Amino acid sequence: MKKNIISYILIIVAFFFSIGKLSAQVNPPLSMYYLNEYLYNPAMAGKYQGLNLGAFYKNNLTGSNGQTVANTLTLDYGKGKSGFGLIVNADKDGVLNVNKFAATYAYNLKTSEDGNLRFGVSAGATSVKINMSDVVGDMDDPILQYAEQGYVFDGDLGVSYTTTKLSLSAVAPNLRSLIYTENINDGYNYTTFYAAAAYQVTEGAIKLTPKVMYRGLKGYDGILDLGVNAQFFEDKFNLLAFYHTSNSLSFGVGFNVLSKYQLQASYSVPVSSNLQKYTYGNVELGLKLNLFK
Numbered sequence: 001m002k003k004n005i006i007s008y009i010l011i012i013v014a015f016f017f018s019i020g021k022l023s024a025q026v027n028p029p030l031s032m033y034y035l036n037e038y039l040y041n042p043a044m045a046g047k048y049q050g051l052n053l054g055a056f057y058k059n060n061l062t063g064s065n066g067q068t069v070a071n072t073l074t075l076d077y078g079k080g081k082s083g084f085g086l087i088v089n090a091d092k093d094g095v096l097n098v099n100k101f102a103a104t105y106a107y108n109l110k111t112s113e114d115g116n117l118r119f120g121v122s123a124g125a126t127s128v129k130i131n132m133s134d135v136v137g138d139m140d141d142p143i144l145q146y147a148e149q150g151y152v153f154d155g156d157l158g159v160s161y162t163t164t165k166l167s168l169s170a171v172a173p174n175l176r177s178l179i180y181t182e183n184i185n186d187g188y189n190y191t192t193f194y195a196a197a198a199y200q201v202t203e204g205a206i207k208l209t210p211k212v213m214y215r216g217l218k219g220y221d222g223i224l225d226l227g228v229n230a231q232f233f234e235d236k237f238n239l240l241a242f243y244h245t246s247n248s249l250s251f252g253v254g255f256n257v258l259s260k261y262q263l264q265a266s267y268s269v270p271v272s273s274n275l276q277k278y279t280y281g282n283v284e285l286g287l288k289l290n291l292f293k
Helices: 005-018 142-147
Strands: 050-061 068-079 082-093 096-110 116-130 149-162 166-172 191-199 206-217 223-232 237-244 248-257 261-270 281-291
Touching: 082 116, 096 149
Parallel strands: none
Antiparallel strands: 050 068, 050 281, 068 082, 082 096, 096 116, 116 149, 149 166, 166 191, 191 206, 206 223, 223 237, 237 248, 248 261, 261 281
């Protein structure tokens, strides 16, 4: 998809600074709330014993020449008190290609019969590159130099406390700002912290687990996510819904086969007329496999 230089500048300036809340980092995958918390919290690596594989695809339906697609693969392994993980992101945000990979170590400290305190750290690298085939114009334009960067070190710290019903999490992502003193482009990494709490309020045929998450954003007001996950038929089927104070709603449906294979499909839709000018919503597919317990 070819874009002239004027439309490219408008996309960079308007998308990242005026409607930046639509980026993949600000509008995270719905799969991270219940299906695979390792997507945002390194402390969750190896939470489930054995080898766990995850694959996630998300597409922002912009209705324009710009395209926002997020692809993520996760692998984590839990054995005893330790958890090990690997996470790879390959995202396309308009003319930008954003890649991140990180390795994770997590440690579990048992605090009571059903209480577990987990700590996790991820370390890796992130790059932001421009797909020049999508740009027509002066390749030496300063805005291109600002938007593009090579691989730089990145990392995340996370902690969680869980019981059979309660889950609390706190995460400090994008730690590169503590390491690099020079002006590293943060146009794609808005999130400064996560804080989340969930509690299972019912048992039996239907299990309801409400969840609240607050996300701090660089240069923007924080976002509050309020939702609930409903599990049916001995956890073989679930429905979930979230309201985000960024003026959007998310809905999902999931299936659990043999307690090993989990599939989730979801759709997020903006409820603000201003956001509807730029996107029809997001579609997402998530898959998680638990093997070799």
